[in-house]
Amino acid sequence: MSDLSTKYLGLTLKSPLLASASPLSESLDNIKRLEDHGLAAVVLPSLFEEQLDLESMSLDADLSRGSESFPESAHFFPELQTYNLGPDGYLELIRHAKESVRIPVIASLNGCSAGGWLLYARLMEEAGADAIELNIYSIATDPAVSGTEIEQGYLALVRHLKHSLRIPLAVKLSPFFSAPANMAVRLDEARADAIVLFNRFYQPDFDIEQLEITPSLTLSRPEELLLRLHWTAILYGRVRADLGITGGVHSARDVVKSILAGAQVAFTSSALLRNGVQHAAHILTEVNRWLDEHEYKSVQQMCGSMSHGAVADPSAFERGNYMKVLSSYTLRANAFND
Numbered sequence: 001m002s003d004l005s006t007k008y009l010g011l012t013l014k015s016p017l018l019a020s021a022s023p024l025s026e027s028l029d030n031i032k033r034l035e036d037h038g039l040a041a042v043v044l045p046s047l048f049e050e051q052l053d054l055e056s057m058s059l060d061a062d063l064s065r066g067s068e069s070f071p072e073s074a075h076f077f078p079e080l081q082t083y084n085l086g087p088d089g090y091l092e093l094i095r096h097a098k099e100s101v102r103i104p105v106i107a108s109l110n111g112c113s114a115g116g117w118l119l120y121a122r123l124m125e126e127a128g129a130d131a132i133e134l135n136i137y138s139i140a141t142d143p144a145v146s147g148t149e150i151e152q153g154y155l156a157l158v159r160h161l162k163h164s165l166r167i168p169l170a171v172k173l174s175p176f177f178s179a180p181a182n183m184a185v186r187l188d189e190a191r192a193d194a195i196v197l198f199n200r201f202y203q204p205d206f207d208i209e210q211l212e213i214t215p216s217l218t219l220s221r222p223e224e225l226l227l228r229l230h231w232t233a234i235l236y237g238r239v240r241a242d243l244g245i246t247g248g249v250h251s252a253r254d255v256v257k258s259i260l261a262g263a264q265v266a267f268t269s270s271a272l273l274r275n276g277v278q279h280a281a282h283i284l285t286e287v288n289r290w291l292d293e294h295e296y297k298s299v300q301q302m303c304g305s306m307s308h309g310a311v312a313d314p315s316a317f318e319r320g321n322y323m324k325v326l327s328s329y330t331l332r333a334n335a336f337n338d
Helices: 028-036 049-057 060-064 086-100 116-127 147-164 180-189 222-235 252-261 270-275 279-293 319-327
Strands: 006-008 011-013 017-019 105-110 131-135 169-173 194-197 205-207 212-214 242-246 265-268
Touching: 006 242, 017 279, 028 086, 086 105, 086 116, 105 116, 116 131, 116 147, 131 147, 147 169, 147 180, 169 180, 169 242, 180 194, 180 222, 194 222, 222 242, 222 252, 252 265, 252 279, 265 270, 270 279
Parallel strands: 017 265, 105 131, 131 169, 169 194, 194 242, 242 265
Antiparallel strands: 006 011, 205 212
């Protein structure tokens, strides 16, 4: 049997399959089930910057007042005082999880500004979190703010956290940067311990009958993995930080592809929400079978073997392959039938 162990964030993990932040990891019972079914580590649901603002600055009334008068209306957020467990309950979940499971527990912060809420990163560390995942998710709607300003703010935030923490820090990125490779390299220079590609961009929908804007959330699909594979393969070997893939990981083949591209780990949640937590054990069994059939002794042996720097034709990741992709589609015979 092949060795499925890998290293991520300085942690030795029994396999490359991790549970990403989702409702599955917001209770102690569920975290135990995730461990029982083979997940090598678990990321807790994100603690949002807005939640910490409400607790430390009493902004609830201010956010609600006039909420119908601006596009980013407050009702698009969940009830922030009750979303997941709130700041104090979140710290308790970390403590109880660390007492109850042997797998690493990774806390998650969702924010984009350097404020007093960074204190909670240290509190997460004190509560026993093995690492923190910073989920940088913001929507830049102000035309006066440039991309350069936004990127500098992210980098300052990472440097601030790294200065404050002793535990490792992973940064979960959006795919919507003009130069993702450059941003990843600068995050690496800011000493991020891992870069996770990519968070998912949740967008509101339009209710054309009630003329309202409504929240919309769908589970990920396997085809979303392709974008993650592309950039992971490009970044592998160019950054010191570990690489992780999240979004579109639904099967053993998806995990294998992620590792071949250069990821140390692959995160999943939608597949478990859709198929049940027991699906993780099936994925790992099939990953082991694939490694044996292809004569790999370990996950680490195959990591990055299909990355940009390892394949015979790296143009497959570049513009040179664009026309080839377009020409690869064959029209069906009935495509032009009326």
